[in-house]
Amino acid sequence: MMTSANPTIAICVRGLTNRFGAQVVHENLDLDVIRGEVLGVVGGSGTGKSVLLRTLIGLNRPAKGQIRILDTNLIGASDRDMRALERRWGVLFQDGALFSSLTVAQNVDLVLKEQTDLGPRLRREIAALKIAMVGLPPDSGRKFPSELSGGMRKRAGLARALALDPEILFLDEPTAGLDPIGAAAFDELIKSLNTTLGLTVFLVTHDLDTLHAITHRVAVLAERRVIRCLPLKELVNDPHPWIQSYFSGPRGRVAALSHAGAA
Amino acid sequence: MGRRFLPSAHQQVHGRQRALEQSPFGRQTGAMINLPIQTEPVRLAYLDLNSSPEQDVLVLSGDWVIGSVGAVDDQLANIARQGTKPLRVDPSGIARMDSAGAWMIARMKRDGERARRPVEIGASMPECQELLNQVLATLRPPLPIPRPVPGFIALLLGLGRYTISLGARISRMLSFFGLLLVTIASLISRPKHWRVTSMVFHMKAVGVDAVPIVGLMSFLIGVVLAYQGASQLQRFGAEVFTVNLIALSVLREIGILMTAILVAGRSGSAFTAAIGSMKLREEVDALRALGLNPVEVLVVPRALALLFTLPMLAVFAAIAGLLGGMIMCWSVLDISPVSFMVRLNEAVRINHFLVGIIKAPFFALAIATIGCFEGFEVEGSAESVGRLTTVSVVESIFVVIVLDAIFSIFFATINY
Numbered sequence: 039m040m041t042s043a044n045p046t047i048a049i050c051v052r053g054l055t056n057r058f059g060a061q062v063v064h065e066n067l068d069l070d071v072i073r074g075e076v077l078g079v080v081g082g083s084g085t086g087k088s089v090l091l092r093t094l095i096g097l098n099r100p101a102k103g104q105i106r107i108l109d110t111n112l113i114g115a116s117d118r119d120m121r122a123l124e125r126r127w128g129v130l131f132q133d134g135a136l137f138s139s140l141t142v143a144q145n146v147d148l149v150l151k152e153q154t155d156l157g158p159r160l161r162r163e164i165a166a167l168k169i170a171m172v173g174l175p176p177d178s179g180r181k182f183p184s185e186l187s188g189g190m191r192k193r194a195g196l197a198r199a200l201a202l203d204p205e206i207l208f209l210d211e212p213t214a215g216l217d218p219i220g221a222a223a224f225d226e227l228i229k230s231l232n233t234t235l236g237l238t239v240f241l242v243t244h245d246l247d248t249l250h251a252i253t254h255r256v257a258v259l260a261e262r263r264v265i266r267c268l269p270l271k272e273l274v275n276d277p278h279p280w281i282q283s284y285f286s287g288p289r290g291r292v293a294a295l296s297h298a299g300a301a
Numbered sequence: 302m303g304r305r306f307l308p309s310a311h312q313q314v315h316g317r318q319r320a321l322e323q324s325p326f327g328r329q330t331g332a333m334i335n336l337p338i339q340t341e342p343v344r345l346a347y348l349d350l351n352s353s354p355e356q357d358v359l360v361l362s363g364d365w366v367i368g369s370v371g372a373v374d375d376q377l378a379n380i381a382r383q384g385t386k387p388l389r390v391d392p393s394g395i396a397r398m399d400s401a402g403a404w405m406i407a408r409m410k411r412d413g414e415r416a417r418r419p420v421e422i423g424a425s426m427p428e429c430q431e432l433l434n435q436v437l438a439t440l441r442p443p444l445p446i447p448r449p450v451p452g453f454i455a456l457l458l459g460l461g462r463y464t465i466s467l468g469a470r471i472s473r474m475l476s477f478f479g480l481l482l483v484t485i486a487s488l489i490s491r492p493k494h495w496r497v498t499s500m501v502f503h504m505k506a507v508g509v510d511a512v513p514i515v516g517l518m519s520f521l522i523g524v525v526l527a528y529q530g531a532s533q534l535q536r537f538g539a540e541v542f543t544v545n546l547i548a549l550s551v552l553r554e555i556g557i558l559m560t561a562i563l564v565a566g567r568s569g570s571a572f573t574a575a576i577g578s579m580k581l582r583e584e585v586d587a588l589r590a591l592g593l594n595p596v597e598v599l600v601v602p603r604a605l606a607l608l609f610t611l612p613m614l615a616v617f618a619a620i621a622g623l624l625g626g627m628i629m630c631w632s633v634l635d636i637s638p639v640s641f642m643v644r645l646n647e648a649v650r651i652n653h654f655l656v657g658i659i660k661a662p663f664f665a666l667a668i669a670t671i672g673c674f675e676g677f678e679v680e681g682s683a684e685s686v687g688r689l690t691t692v693s694v695v696e697s698i699f700v701v702i703v704l705d706a707i708f709s710i711f712f713a714t715i716n717y
Contacts, residue, residue, distance in 0.1 A: 138681060138682030138683050138684060139682050139683070139684035154367055154368070154371065155371050156367075156370075156371040156374070156401075157371065157374055157375075159374075160370075160371065160374045163404060163408065164367075164400075164401055164404055167400065167404045167436065167439060168400070170439035171400065171435070171436075171439060182681060182682065183681075183682070184680065184681030184682060185681075200400075202367060203366065203367050203399035203400055203401060230435070233431065234431045234432045234435055235399070235400065235432060236428075
């Protein structure tokens with residue numbers, strides 16, 4: 039057993055148990071996320087994908103288990119450590135969760151204002167940069183979230199998540215509700231952020247195309263734990279019945295075919 | 302931090318496998334060891350300006366990340382803008398760079414070019430180069446900033462816009478009121494569409510549940526009126542007229558007015574907030590899409606519930622007010638309940654009661670219309686629900702008082 043921190047592991051979960059009342063969502067769940075990888079998380083409805091994500095970002099306190107993110111123990115971390123940790127990850131919620139009373143630029147700026155000591159001019163410029171980096175047109179910074187389309191809201195949410203140049207990006211179904219072209223563009227965006235910024239990405243998704251296009255490994259949630267965590271190519275040949283029906287159903291086959299040439 | 306090393310795809314795969322084997326906890330153990338927290342401290346961003354006759358060379362080193370670049374922000378902006386010689390930026394000594402750091406470098410190019418000064422950005426460490434290129438690619442012409450309008454004209458513009466929007470709003474509100482009346486009228490012949498359950502639910506919410514607070518408030522107002530009236534009328538030895546004062550003011554004005562104001566604050570706001578939240582969550586659109594009329598489903602039951610319960614609340618408020626006055630008269634003026642009743646019987650005619658109660662349905666319709674109308678005006682943000690709820694309460698109280706004034710003039714003119 040090593041006693042020094044392992045810099046190549048971004049997130050390490052051991053023995054995680056989550057329950058709501060009598061309903062046990064996770065039991066003895068183990069998971070490792072390696073720095074610089076894009077990890078996809080799949081599972082049937084109600085298997086606790088979102089609960090897992092919320093637990094990792096500290097919004098849900100688990101009944102049992104250890105979580106170590108960027109070499110900080112999440113459970114029992116002091117408020118100060120928690121603040122420091124929260125600056126090092128970014129979260130994109132399902133519908134963006136932008137603050138509806140602020141413009142897109144103000145949404146990004148808010149994070150910079152609260153968490154850094156940068157001057158207002160530089161903050162404004164960095165906010166504009168993030169908005170440009172996620173592929174939004176320049177005038178969208180002045181718009182309110184209600185004036186944007188669903189896809190643009192997701193991009194704006196991503197710009198806010200990236201405001202502090204996080205090391206880990208948590209994404210909750212980023213391509214849900216996007217048209218195939220928009221979803222593919224979003225995949226490309228996340229892939230390029232992963233390579234240029236060296237981001238570790240924790241991605242909850244149902245989108246088989248996304249899994250094929252950008253993930254390095256895929257974790258399968260079933261039976262209240264992570265039953266497999268493998269590169270997709272190995273996963274599709276796994277004999278587990280749920281995995282078979284997930285990846286070998288009509289949608290899975292089409293997605294695999296369309297990405298076979300590209301990969 | 303992760304940006305320092307960006308291994309190639311090949312290395313990444315191997316790194317990943319190695320990482321799994323080296324998991325600090327071992328692969329079999331479920332226990333976790335408390336490791337010391339390891340954070341890489343952010344170092345400063347350094348810059349070094351070397352001038353030669355033909356060009357300036359700016360050498361950057363240290364960490365150029367979001368936590369460090371704030372300190373060199375002004376310095377860098379000045380270097381880029383001042384000076385005329387070509388500028389060469391050499392970022393190759395930078396150890397760590399994130400997009401904020403990359404932006405600082407890219408900005409030099411933009412600022413220099415705006416000041417007609419050639420700026421050349423040298424190569425950075427290979428692992429940062431892609432990020433720097435991407436940030437450089439986002440440089441684009443700045444958005445035109447809208448020209449500010451002079452103060453006085455801006456004031457006039459604001460006033461004009463406000464007036465127009467107010468006019469439009471009032472006309473929308475009146476149309477909404479008309480729509481409500483038309484919908485109610487059309488429902489008369491369609492008893493199948495009466496939403497009795499919903500109406501009874503709202504009658505409980507706006508009527509029954511309001512009984513304790515309306516009773517307490519009216520009782521206390523009766524007490525206050527009796528006390529103030531008695532202390533003034535005693536000077537003329539006319540304290541017995543306190544009964545007339547209480548009876549007329551409670552029955553004709555105060556009972557119904559205070560009840561309406563309370564209900565506007567209690568239920569008008571609830572109508573706005575409920576319908577507003579439904580509008581935000583597209584429930585109103587869903588009703589329309591299902592072929593249901595939102596006015597019929599949401600507004601009519603609320604309006605009718607208020608229409609039926611507000612007069613009853615007003616009667617109850619009048620009783621409570623008189624009771625408060627009676628108890629006060631008994632304890633301060635020694636007017637026994639029996640003589641209070643006798644006096645009351647002499648002072649009050651049925652029209653005093655009717656003047657009060659006849660106003661109740663009008664107030665009810667005003668409160669329901671405004672409360673529901675403002676709910677439908679909600680748009681976009683959660684903040685707009687809060688804003689319009691406030692607007693709804695202020696408007697309905699205002700309209701109730703205006704209506705009351707009109708009724709007062711009317712009844713005074715016809716001498717009723």
